[in-house]
Amino acid sequence: MTTHFRPIDVSGQPALRPSDQPAPVLDWLPIARLVVDDRYQRPLTRAGWQTIRRIAEDFRWSRFSPVLVAPIPGALWAIIDGQHRTHAAAICGHDQVPCMSVHMDTAEQAQAFAGVNGTVTRITVHHVFKAALAAGESWAMLANRAVSDAGCTLMTYNKSSADKHCGEVFCIALIRQLVTAGHGATVTKVLTALRQIDGDKRTPLYSDYILRPLLTAVASDPRFLRLDLSRILTVQDPFKVLDHQRRALDGLSSKAARDAFVAIFTRMAD
Structure with a gap:
């Protein structure tokens, strides 16, 4: 391994056992089946649309992390994280986006939204x-x-x-x-x-x-x-x-x- 790469090394860290939970599913999902739950999601303000336009104007899959979603009734998926990226993909003519689907109820969806957006490592x-x-x-x-x-x-x-x-x-x-x-x-x-x-x-x-x-x-x-x-x-x-x-x-x-x-x-x- 060269000096430019670091392995994932957690030696010295105490092991933790996560709670029992369903495994996520990775798949390409149709944008037409993805929805935004306004009970906990951010509204699309002018600043939000500006963010979407910036993503769309230089759209690259190399900068597109999978959208976090949860399956809901009606063969739909609620977007937990990634509504800006999904809107940008739609503007660029894509009809599917890569998603990570995790089964969770509405309360956990809201908690997941807060957790994902509240614990992001700030890029300096x-x-x-x-x-x-x-x-x-x-x-x-x-x-x-x-x-x-x-x-x-x-x-x-x-x-x-x-x-x-x-x-x-x-x-x-x-x-x-x-x-x-x-x-x-x-x-x-x-x-x-x-x-x-x-x-x-x-x-x-x-x-x-x-x-x-x-x-x-x-x-x-x-x-x-x-x-x-x-x-x-x-x-x-x-x-x-x-x-x-x-x-x-x-x-x-x-x-x-x-x-x-x-x-x-x-x-x-x-």
Whole structure:
């Protein structure tokens, strides 16, 4: 087994015996026989239809997990989990979807709905980046290159503040936004400057608090890419710049933080 794969290993975990229950049945079921029980299911709001359209516009079976259903009278099946996916499949012209059918009464159906939707493992932006990088998606490759070219690492998982190190970048969404807009050179330029001044001791320099205003400020004017940012940031300590701006304005918005650096870079560029 290669280093890329992990076996299912529960050694060291105490064994549990589940309650007696019927085994599920996996099958392709006709969409015309699938129904939604409004007693416990979510209504289809505008946001719900937007979700359905997003699924349908890039419909792939590789992203379609089996719909959880329960057989009910009338040769029908009540959808427990998957009504958005099923609607999207119908929009795409499919008349059947893969389902996992489990016998349960209405009360257990409602409990199952709450359980499935209440215990979902949240997918973070770091998980999305890791998967996109493995898939070779362009934004992930560009983001990774822009950060690594500065001698830094765009992280595929989060850490507690105490465990973070200099050069570790966690603001995935910000980096993605910048490289998608064509500002990969800005990302590399700013991170290179920070690596030159951090002394491997100033981990907070790579926080969103500093990176967001710095990166967006440099990206706002192509002249700023020609500046010696490491020299400027040595003289104009980023934390002191933002603290001064906060005191001057009795508060600090994202725009005010960016503008503080824009003002400094403009003086240097003129």
